[in-house]
Amino acid sequence: MTSASSRRSPVIVGTGLSDHPVAPDLDAVQHHVLAMQRALADCGIDKREIDGYMCAGGGPSGVDSAVNMAEYLQIDHRWIDSTMTGGSAFEFYVQHASAAIRDGHCDTVLITYGSDLLSKQGRMLGTRGFQGSGERIPGPLQYESPYGNVLVGAYAMAARRHMHEFGTTSEQLAEIAVAVRSHAQLNPGARYRSPLSVDDVVNSRMIADPLHMYDCCAITDGGGAIILTTAERARDLRKPPVHVLGSAGAQTHWNISQMGDYTRSAAATSGPAALAQAGVKPADIDTVQIYDSFTITVLMILEDLGFCLKGEGGSFVEDGRLRLGGDLPLNTDGGGLSAVHPGMRGIFLLIEATRQLRGEAGEAQVPNCEIAAAVGSGGWLSCIGAVVLGKESP
Amino acid sequence: MIEVIGRDDPGAPPLEGRPLPDVDNVSAVYWAAAASGELLFQECPSCGHRQFYPRAMCAACGGTTDWRQASGRGTVHTYTVIRQNWAMPFRELQPYVVAMIELEEGPRMMTNVTDVEIDHVHIGMPVECYVVEVEPGLGLPFWRPAGREREPGGM
Ligand SMILES: [Zn+2]
Numbered sequence: 001m002t003s004a005s006s007r008r009s010p011v012i013v014g015t016g017l018s019d020h021p022v023a024p025d026l027d028a029v030q031h032h033v034l035a036m037q038r039a040l041a042d043c044g045i046d047k048r049e050i051d052g053y054m055c056a057g058g059g060p061s062g063v064d065s066a067v068n069m070a071e072y073l074q075i076d077h078r079w080i081d082s083t084m085t086g087g088s089a090f091e092f093y094v095q096h097a098s099a100a101i102r103d104g105h106c107d108t109v110l111i112t113y114g115s116d117l118l119s120k121q122g123r124m125l126g127t128r129g130f131q132g133s134g135e136r137i138p139g140p141l142q143y144e145s146p147y148g149n150v151l152v153g154a155y156a157m158a159a160r161r162h163m164h165e166f167g168t169t170s171e172q173l174a175e176i177a178v179a180v181r182s183h184a185q186l187n188p189g190a191r192y193r194s195p196l197s198v199d200d201v202v203n204s205r206m207i208a209d210p211l212h213m214y215d216c217c218a219i220t221d222g223g224g225a226i227i228l229t230t231a232e233r234a235r236d237l238r239k240p241p242v243h244v245l246g247s248a249g250a251q252t253h254w255n256i257s258q259m260g261d262y263t264r265s266a267a268a269t270s271g272p273a274a275l276a277q278a279g280v281k282p283a284d285i286d287t288v289q290i291y292d293s294f295t296i297t298v299l300m301i302l303e304d305l306g307f308c309l310k311g312e313g314g315s316f317v318e319d320g321r322l323r324l325g326g327d328l329p330l331n332t333d334g335g336g337l338s339a340v341h342p343g344m345r346g347i348f349l350l351i352e353a354t355r356q357l358r359g360e361a362g363e364a365q366v367p368n369c370e371i372a373a374a375v376g377s378g379g380w381l382s383c384i385g386a387v388v389l390g391k392e393s394p
Numbered sequence: 395m396i397e398v399i400g401r402d403d404p405g406a407p408p409l410e411g412r413p414l415p416d417v418d419n420v421s422a423v424y425w426a427a428a429a430s431g432e433l434l435f436q437e438c439p440s441c442g443h444r445q446f447y448p449r450a451m452c453a454a455c456g457g458t459t460d461w462r463q464a465s466g467r468g469t470v471h472t473y474t475v476i477r478q479n480w481a482m483p484f485r486e487l488q489p490y491v492v493a494m495i496e497l498e499e500g501p502r503m504m505t506n507v508t509d510v511e512i513d514h515v516h517i518g519m520p521v522e523c524y525v526v527e528v529e530p531g532l533g534l535p536f537w538r539p540a541g542r543e544r545e546p547g548g549m
Contacts, residue, residue: 127478133411142415143447144504146534148476148484149492156474157494164472164517209475257447257494257504262472 007232009393010098011241014043015351018223020340021191024119028059031114031223031342032069039225044238045108050227052079052106054097056089058115058344069112079106085249086378087291090226090346091385095247097228107230114223115342123219125343126151127207140255152216152294154256154380156208159296161262163210166311170210172318173295174201176330177214177337179322180292184334186324186363191218192338215295217336217345224347226354231393242354245371246278246388256380263311266384267304267375275306278388280371282307285388287356287366288328289349291377292335301375301384324364332356332364346376350387357391395431396466397524398533406526407508407536407549411483414528420448423461428525428533433464435501446501464497466523467540471496475512490549491515495523495537508549509538 016038018031026034032055040047053075055066062068066082069075081096083089090111097109117125127150137145162168178198184190201214234241250269253259275281282305290298299313307328308316322330331337333352336345353372355361361369374387401409417425427434435446436459443454444462452459473493479485491507493515507515520540525533 124480128480132413133482135413136416137413138416138418140447142417142421145413146415147492147504147506148412148479148481148487148490149474149504150476150479150481152478153474153476153492157472157492160474160517161472205477206475207478209477211474257502262494 006393007230008102008104009231010101010228010244011231011234012226012228012244012350012354012389013234013237013239013241014039014045014227015354016042016225017351018114020189020222020342021218021220022118023116023221026116026221027120028064028114028116029072031116031221032064032112033073035114035223035225036073036110036112039227042238043227045227045229050075050108050110051077052097052100052109053077054081054093054109054111056082056084056113056344064114075110077106085251085383085385087293087344087346088376088378088383088385089344090350091247091374091376091387092249094244094350094387095249095385098244098247101228101230107233109228111226111347112223113225113344113347115344116221117343118219118221125219126216144255144257149256150208152208152211155294155296156211157256158259158262158300158381159210162296162300165263166314168299168314170202170212171198172314173215173299174198175317176292176295176298176322177201179320180331180335180337182323183332183364184338187334187339190334190339191220211294211296217293217341218338220340220342222340222342224351226347226350239358242357243390243393244387245280245390245394246274246276247386248273248277249383249385251383254379254382259381263300265300265304265377265381267301267386270384270386271305271375274386274388278390278394280388284371285328285373286369287332287353287372288330289353289372289374290330291345291349291375292331292337293345293377295337297377297381298330300381301377305373305375305386324366329366332361332366346378346385349374349376353389357389396433398429398431399524399526401526401528407506408483408487409526409528414532417532420450424448425532428535429527429531430533431525433466433523433535434461435464435497435499436460437462444500446503462499464499468495468497468521468537470507470515470517470519470521471502472517473507473515487549493537495521503535505535505537506549507537
């Protein structure tokens with residue numbers, strides 16, 4: 001840790017969660033604030049030290065846009081990024097912040113996210129459509145909107161194609177929801193904590209064939225914040241740093257009608273790139289936090305990352321492999337399927353990976369957790385950001 | 395030539411309240427052609443790339459594209475059955491099929507497959523296009539099973 005490059009090596013030093021899964025007294029901006037306060041307290045950094053800011057917004061009327069929030073939080077930044085790739089924005093942020101910290105554009109970066117989705121907008125994110133009755137739709141969506149697709153339907157078309165090409169079954173997809181629920185049962189802050197079986201999933205109401213209700217993520221309130229800085233600055237902070245070993249992003253399309261291969265995501269590009277940068281293989285990963293918007297999202301990303309061959313995801317996820325005690329515990333906080341999903345889940349993947357690497361996960365702790373991956377999916381399986389984090393410096 | 399029917403034709407799917415295109419310089423050509431029974435896609439004279447949706451450029455090489463007329467025959471590439479859409483008018487139409495159709499010529503487009511029992515829809519199913527003229531000069535393509543009697547249901 002003496003060379004100039006290792007001194008500026010990017011690390012996560014602070015994380016904070018606002019209140020979830022139901023927080024009727026907080027609006028989106030307050031979620032950002034609370035999460036930031038808790039992240040500052042987590043590491044002991046003074047707010048005035050922050051010189052980089054990242055925020056994807058997402059709240060109504062731009063109330064929590066990056067520039068609005070930089071003003072509200074009074075972050076006197078010299079570097080700002082509001083890249084919006086959907087729920088994976090936060091994995092892209094780690095990629096961008098790492099480069100900015102290494103290059104000296106800034107020293108200490110704050111990322112915030114907050115959403116009052118459940119309390120203010122209800123539970124219809126995935127099944128409300130995106131346009132009002134009789135609305136005129138510009139741009140590429142003008143070729144989709146007349147036909148009444150919804151968010152779940154987009155993922156359902158990918159699941160249907162995956163089943164057709166590889167024989168993947170609803171029972172195999174259900175394994176993912178069951179594994180994640182078993183972790184939510186250990187999290188008092190999870191939205192859904194009652195026991196869930198494969199039968200429960202496949203017998204639940206069909207929302208968009210072949211995806212059932214329990215193949216779909218929860219809708220909650222919530223917020224998160226992350227503070228990154230240099231390895232050098234991290235030395236005298238409250239907690240041991242978590243090292244960014246690799247980070248990469250890629251995009252295959254935005255609108256679902258433009259997805260070229262419905263069985264393969266951009267994780268096939270960004271996943272191997274992040275792993276290579278970290279110098280690790282899939283088998284070296286101790287826990288994986290994947291954006292479980294829907295069960296099919298996890299299955300496809302596991303394949304694309306190289307945990308198994310394309311098409312073999314169905315058998316890979318069987319036999320409890322993704323549960324605590326298995327080879328590859330998934331979404332150990334209970335995921336978006338059962339714990340927290342305020343609309344853009346990407347930041348929670350990084351916060352949970354950090355919690356595991358710090359050994360702070362309590363009952364949900366993965367033993368000897370040295371390397372964790374956080375993989376976010378944004379849009380309609382469109383933009384996939386992959387981050388590899390480690391307990392030890394690279 | 396693709397069959398074009400009026401929005402009040404008994405064979406037309408329910409249209410009231412559907413979001414409709416905000417027509418732009420490029421899409422104007424496509425929607426108007428559909429209303430006259432031509433289903434268009436684009437092809438690049440320099441690199442041969444074929445694409446849908448229409449763009450002001452070739453998505454492969456950045457060049458300028460030509461319009462091509464599709465046969466109106468295709469197959470279901472993937473699909474779903476929407477059983478929960480809270481937005482009107484779809485809330486009253488569910489369950490209905492949303493599908494990606496692969497044109498015989500290659501490009502894919504989103505649509506509803508109509509005039510079919512929902513359980514009969516499958517990947518690879520041959521389908522044919524028909525157009526509903528939703529307003530003068532704006533034709534909205536739909537697809538139904540090819541070469542056989544229409545089935546009740548679907549939408
Ligand atoms: Zn071209």
